Amino acid sequence: MDALFPFGFPEPTRFYLALYVATLVLHVVFMHYVLAGTAFLAGRGLLARLGIDTERPAYLLREWMPLMLSAAITAGIAPLLFVQIVYQERFYTANLLLFNRWMAILPTLLIGFYMLYLLKVNADVLKRPLIRQAIRVLTFVCFAFVAWSWTENHLLSVQSLGVWTEHYASGALMFKTPELAPRLALWFCGSFPTLAAWLAWQIRLTATDDEHREIDHPSVARLLAGIGLVGLLSAALCAAAYYAMLGDAERELMTGPPAGPWFIIAIVGAVIQSAGWIVIWKQNALPRGLLLIVSIALLVTLCGTAVVREAIRLARVDITTLYNAHTQAAAVSGLGAFVFFLVVNTALMLFCIRLVRTKVESRGTRV
Ligand code: HEM
Incomplete structure (x- = not known):
């Protein structure tokens, strides 16, 4: 694998890998909104204590969240199909080994979905601060659980047969590995810059005419810049901790010819985002041009990160043994x-x- 990802693979594998990564990025764009957005709603009491006004973003989050969750789930279907074509039994085996714990995603998503509607309802009983806060926290816990489940399933899917056998024989409900915490933390922290960009556009584009005349949106610009910058900084720290945990094979692929350039563009994207948020902070405004630059840089970072994520898996899974299966899958018509x-x-x-x-x-x- 010396060529740039996804070129170093036979045609069918390249096709499926490229589609897998592209569709995963789409899932991530919406999933980040849900994960960071529900965390924001759960933690907004703390921001209020610091004297930060969160009314407008909180209103938008409550209104948009059911739609964005639907989008995250729908956008998850395509990578779900492609991951099964590309990695085949690895994905199913992890699902089966986690069994009840994996299936718990479904009721949890249902409860989370329902909670999102409770957040919007104005019934008297739900206005009590304690109940309202309990609903906010429970909503976030549901989606954090789903994120944890995907990470745990992914990490189990890339283990050796020996680890799978051991896991099965132990009868353990969960798969514990030191990689889990930094990887999950990276997903969590990395979701905030995406949320900040989403909210900035939503605030700009849904402003009423009166509000729009005051185009700078000074009441929220610094809050969003803060969310973006804190997210980028904490994600960088988690990425460094995760990188330190990886073995030589993973690092070689991540930084070598297949994924190295993607790694670099992910970092460049993060630097541009940071610079953009700093300017937004200084100007205390959300100018359209700057937001456009931050959003493009965000997409670049997400694409680069998705490829680097794949490189880590490819260092652990011998994909050459799956080439034939990919060729067969491509021969089944349907394109x-x-x-x-x-x-x-x-x-x-x-x-x-x-x-x-x-x-x-x-x-x-x-x-
Ligand atoms: C709001 C709910 C969800 C959250 C918070 C969430 C979160 C995540 C996270 C954190 C990952 C990355 C795992 C890792 O690399 O360590 C992931 C991957 C993925 N998610 Fe989601 N997800 C959600 C819902 C869904 C749903 C409903 C589907 C399917 C319909 C889905 C499909 C996928 C797929 C296919 C992957 C890639 C798995 C792999 O490559 O091993 N997600 N998700």
């Missing part, structure tokens, strides 16, 4: 149907967005 539905569904989504935009604009609210 035509896939492209057809991709085009139709994209067109339908764009139509729906346009429809909502036109209706809301005609009611006098900017979208």
Whole structure:
């Protein structure tokens, strides 16, 4: 594997790996909103004690969260399909070994989903501060549990047969490994810069005409810059801790020809994001051009990180043994149907967005 990811693989493997990583990034963009957004809602009491006004972002989060959770779940389906094509029994084996603990994701997601609606309801009993805070915390716990489950499942899926056998024989419900904490912490901290960018756009684009005249949004610019910067800094610390834990094979792939350039662009993206948030902090404003730069840099970081994540897995899994299976999968027709539905569904989504935009604009609210 000397070529840049995903070029160093036979055509079918390259195709599936590229689609897997691209669709995973899409899942991450929405999943980050849910994970960091529910953490923000659970922790906003602490910010209030520091005298920070969180009303506007909190309102947007409550309103948008059910939709964004649906998007995160829906966007999870495509990588779920591709990961099974690319890694085959590795994914299923981890699912089966974790069994009840893995299946607990489903009821947890249902409870989390329901909690999101409770956050929006204005019933008297739910207005009591203690109950409201309990709902906020429980909501976050649900999604943190789901994130933990995906990380645990992933780490188990890349183990050797010996570790799987040992895990099965022990009858353990959970798979414990020192890698879990820094990896999960990295996902958690890394979700805040994404949340900050999402909220900045939502605040800009959903401002009413009156608010929009005051285009700087000084009431929230520093809060969002703070969220972005703290997230980037803490994610960098977690990444360093995680890197220190990895073996030579993983580091070689991450920094060598296949993923090294991706690693560099991930870091460059993070540096540009940090610079962007610092300027936003200094200007105490959310200018469109700057937000655009921060958002592009964010996407670059997410893509680079997703490839580096894959390089760590590829250092542990001998993908050459799966080349034949990929070739067979590619020989099963269906690409035509896939492209057809991709085009139709994209067109339908764009139509729906346009429809909502036109209706809301005609009611006098900017979208
Ligand atoms: C809000 C709920 C969810 C959260 C917080 C969440 C979180 C995560 C996290 C943290 C990872 C990365 C694991 C790692 O690399 O260590 C991940 C990966 C993934 N998630 Fe989600 N997820 C959620 C819902 C879903 C759902 C419902 C699906 C499927 C429909 C899904 C599909 C995937 C897939 C396929 C991966 C990659 C797995 C792999 O490569 O091993 N996620 N998710």
